Amino acid sequence: MSRLVIVANRVPNPRDxxxxxxxLAVALKDALxxxxxxxxxxxxxxxxxxxTTPTLATRGRLTYATxxxxxxxxxxxxxxxxxxxxxxxxxxxxGLSQFSREDYAGYRxxxxxxxxxxxxxxxxDDMVWAHDFHVIPLGxxxxxxxxxxxxxFFLHVPFPPHALFCALPRGEELIADLAAYDxxxxxxxxxxxxxxxxxxxxxxxxAAARVAAFPIGIEAESFTRAAEKAAAGxxxxxxxxxxxxxxxxxxxxxxxxxKGLPHRFAGYAKLLARFKSHHQQVxxxxxxxxxxxxxxxxRSLRRELDEWAGRINGQYADPDWMPxxxxxxxxxxxxxxxxxRLARVGLVTPLRDxxxxxxxxxxAAQNPEDxxxxxxxxxxxxAPQLDGALLLNPLDPDEIAEALDAALTMPLEERVxxxxxxxxxxxxxGAKAWCxxxxxxxxxxxxxxxA
Ligand code: ADQ
Numbered sequence: 001m002s003r004l005v006i007v008a009n010r011v012p013n014p015r016d017x018x019x020x021x022x023x024l025a026v027a028l029k030d031a032l033x034x035x036x037x038x039x040x041x042x043x044x045x046x047x048x049x050x051x052t053t054p055t056l057a058t059r060g061r062l063t064y065a066t067x068x069x070x071x072x073x074x075x076x077x078x079x080x081x082x083x084x085x086x087x088x089x090x091x092x093x094x095g096l097s098q099f100s101r102e103d104y105a106g107y108r109x110x111x112x113x114x115x116x117x118x119x120x121x122x123x124x125d126d127m128v129w130a131h132d133f134h135v136i137p138l139g140x141x142x143x144x145x146x147x148x149x150x151x152x153f154f155l156h157v158p159f160p161p162h163a164l165f166c167a168l169p170r171g172e173e174l175i176a177d178l179a180a181y182d183x184x185x186x187x188x189x190x191x192x193x194x195x196x197x198x199x200x201x202x203x204x205x206x207a208a209a210r211v212a213a214f215p216i217g218i219e220a221e222s223f224t225r226a227a228e229k230a231a232a233g234x235x236x237x238x239x240x241x242x243x244x245x246x247x248x249x250x251x252x253x254x255x256x257x258x259k260g261l262p263h264r265f266a267g268y269a270k271l272l273a274r275f276k277s278h279h280q281q282v283x284x285x286x287x288x289x290x291x292x293x294x295x296x297x298x299r300s301l302r303r304e305l306d307e308w309a310g311r312i313n314g315q316y317a318d319p320d321w322m323p324x325x326x327x328x329x330x331x332x333x334x335x336x337x338x339x340x341r342l343a344r345v346g347l348v349t350p351l352r353d354x355x356x357x358x359x360x361x362x363x364a365a366q367n368p369e370d371x372x373x374x375x376x377x378x379x380x381x382x383a384p385q386l387d388g389a390l391l392l393n394p395l396d397p398d399e400i401a402e403a404l405d406a407a408l409t410m411p412l413e414e415r416v417x418x419x420x421x422x423x424x425x426x427x428x429x430g431a432k433a434w435c436x437x438x439x440x441x442x443x444x445x446x447x448x449x450x451a
Contacts, residue, residue, distance in 0.1 A: 049070040065118070155187070196208040346363075377391075
């Protein structure tokens with residue numbers, strides 16, 4: 001079996017295992033267990049200048065190859081073009097997207113530095129799988145280094161319609177770079193349709209056939225086991241006790257403007273305003289650890305949510321009832337799994353999301369005898385697979401309030417029927433299947449497209 005080289009902006013720390021491993025490491029676990037592999041990417045450290053040779057570390061059949069990035073390169077590549085230009089554009093938020101030629105140049109510089117450092121490490125039989133919007137030009141840069149290997153790319157976030165994407169300056173150049181990959185994976189059929197049209201418009205019709213949807217999944221069985229175990233543990237018992245019999249609504253997100261948190265809080269406020277029967281009866285726990293706290297838009301989002309939380313509790317709380325519990329500290333994955341099993345409603349309302357794994361985790365965490373209800377945004381990539389959820393438009397707070405009321409009053413029989421229709425897809429289209437589908441497509445692709 002050929003060696004697998006995974007390229008991602010962040011490479012997991014070789015010392016992190018299990019619960020502390022990042023999302024991508026969990027998703028790739030099966031693929032990495034089955035063969036010799038290498039992780040390649042940023043070390044997580046900055047230095048005066050970007051390193052030219054990677055630092056290598058080996059753990060069994062896995063090699064870690066990482067580069068320190070120069071402070072200025074890091075700022076322009078990561079905080080600048082990746083997070084402030086590409087992230088909003090790919091999530092359909094042109095109004096939030098900033099562009100500067102210096103940031104774009106930094107993004108290209110880092111991708112070229114990655115390619116120059118990676119090319120000499122490749123063995124003849126290696127397959128390269130690059131992940132996400134940070135490394136779109138990597139394939140083209142590797143080809144420039146003379147690399148003829150099979151190169152795959154997977155985009156974890158949405159790909160918008162062409163008219164929207166090409167409003168980003170240099171957008172067409174990036175689409176043309178994608179044509180250097182042998183397989184270009186996206187989350188949904190909609191994303192695939194948009195990207196194919198983009199490739200055709202950018203004059204790369206030949207690459208359109210290499211685009212395919214590979215919806216990412218979770219390791220459902222292990223998540224279910226974690227939820228069962230945590231739900232029987234002391235931490236969940238203490239949390240359950242604190243609810244004093246009230247019904248739990250739960251949200252779990254990174255604190256990001258794509259996740260629709262202000263709209264979600266507005267929807268919850270509408271529930272309390274319009275459906276008074278839920279007063280004293282419901283508790284909403286929102287866990288949203290701060291991410292990208294060094295980007296201005298994320299700081300202002302945090303202020304907005306602080307205000308919402310204060311307003312909701314200020315207006316509706318009783319001395320013995322706090323309707324909203326909101327925390328920006330991270331909570332351990334296993335603890336969250338136990339809390340999800342306790343929650344009658346999983347509230348997942350991103351304004352746009354590549355997939356959204358929390359929705360799938362919520363389904364996997366449920367007790368089959370007494371499952372909760374998933375309330376899910378139509379604009380999450382997971383929506384087409386999870387049609388047993390109450391699907392809604394997350395931009396309308398009244399729709400959120402109505403879906404919450406329907407979920408909180410739903411009879412057991414309907415909850416079971418809806419959950420059963422989702423449980424199968426979540427289990428079958430899991431992380432393992434995702435890896436295998438992508439890698440077998442890459443293995444089967446005609447080798448060396450760029451002669
Ligand atoms: P994210 O935007 O990070 O990922 P998501 O898929 O929901 O979004 O979450 C990834 C993981 O992080 C999940 O396993 C979740 O449990 C965990 N997580 C989220 N919030 C957490 C919290 N408050 N505390 C602890 N853990 C938390 C990007 C894309 C998604 C896509 C994934 C995978 O934006 O659309 O589903 O990649 O491709």
